[in-house]
Amino acid sequence: MTVNRDHMENTNQTGNLLTDAAFLQDIRRQMIKFATLQLGDGHLAEDAVQEALIGALKNASSFNGRAALKTWIFAILKNKIADTLRQKQRVINASSLLHEDEEDEELSELFDRKGFWQKDERPVAWGNPEASLRETHFWSMFEACLERLPPKQARIFMMREFIELDANEICIAMNLTTSNLHVLLYRSRLRLRECIENKWYLQGERNDELP
Amino acid sequence: MMNCHDATRLMSELQERPLSITERIPLKLHVIMCSGCKNFKDQMNTLRLMTRTYAKRETSITNE
Numbered sequence: 001m002t003v004n005r006d007h008m009e010n011t012n013q014t015g016n017l018l019t020d021a022a023f024l025q026d027i028r029r030q031m032i033k034f035a036t037l038q039l040g041d042g043h044l045a046e047d048a049v050q051e052a053l054i055g056a057l058k059n060a061s062s063f064n065g066r067a068a069l070k071t072w073i074f075a076i077l078k079n080k081i082a083d084t085l086r087q088k089q090r091v092i093n094a095s096s097l098l099h100e101d102e103e104d105e106e107l108s109e110l111f112d113r114k115g116f117w118q119k120d121e122r123p124v125a126w127g128n129p130e131a132s133l134r135e136t137h138f139w140s141m142f143e144a145c146l147e148r149l150p151p152k153q154a155r156i157f158m159m160r161e162f163i164e165l166d167a168n169e170i171c172i173a174m175n176l177t178t179s180n181l182h183v184l185l186y187r188s189r190l191r192l193r194e195c196i197e198n199k200w201y202l203q204g205e206r207n208d209e210l211p
Numbered sequence: 212m213m214n215c216h217d218a219t220r221l222m223s224e225l226q227e228r229p230l231s232i233t234e235r236i237p238l239k240l241h242v243i244m245c246s247g248c249k250n251f252k253d254q255m256n257t258l259r260l261m262t263r264t265y266a267k268r269e270t271s272i273t274n275e
Contacts, residue, residue: 115217117215117245122246123247129257143265160227161262161263161266163266164266167228185226189258
């Protein structure tokens, strides 16, 4: 028995990962979060995650180690999400395109013609974030700000910062050039930063708590 | 002098790639003189910390 188990562990490491309940639960939760953010529908997200995991189980043995498997599972999930969006021909596609057309205009409102901050857009000091991170309120605000990002930006930002894929992996998975990726991440960070600042750090009620 | 638009773009890219010396020096000079961009620089790190903390919160709840 012991010999068999050792043999399994050496030759079938990824197979074991997929029977590792903690690993599966962890990754499943991240997938659902990711899919829900992109599909805007919990049930559709569950379905996409389920299908992606079934797809992953079929070919898991060809992957060596946790990081490679995770990257690959999310690549499958991304395809499922794209399929779902196409099948449903969701109105969101049209409206998201509209949003992304408006982007340059919105961003140019942040800076003046010479490229310097508009006076009322200049970032303020946030101070030490530790206290905020312990507040439940903070996280609802944070989530609301994430959900307000244009869909494509949200997708890319989450791949980079939530799933922690590196830039190359995202470019390959999403068929983007490096400079496209930099622009999308830059825009998402500008927007997210602005949203957090307006909804948290510049809120009147918050000021009461500042020293 | 580098403007805020270029400075913030570089500070975002710094989260993905190391900057060259010809990018680093003008950026450093700009950030010394611009409080808005100094705050933006700190916020790039804070944003990453926030998102990772958020990811941990979302993935670490074991009791439903």
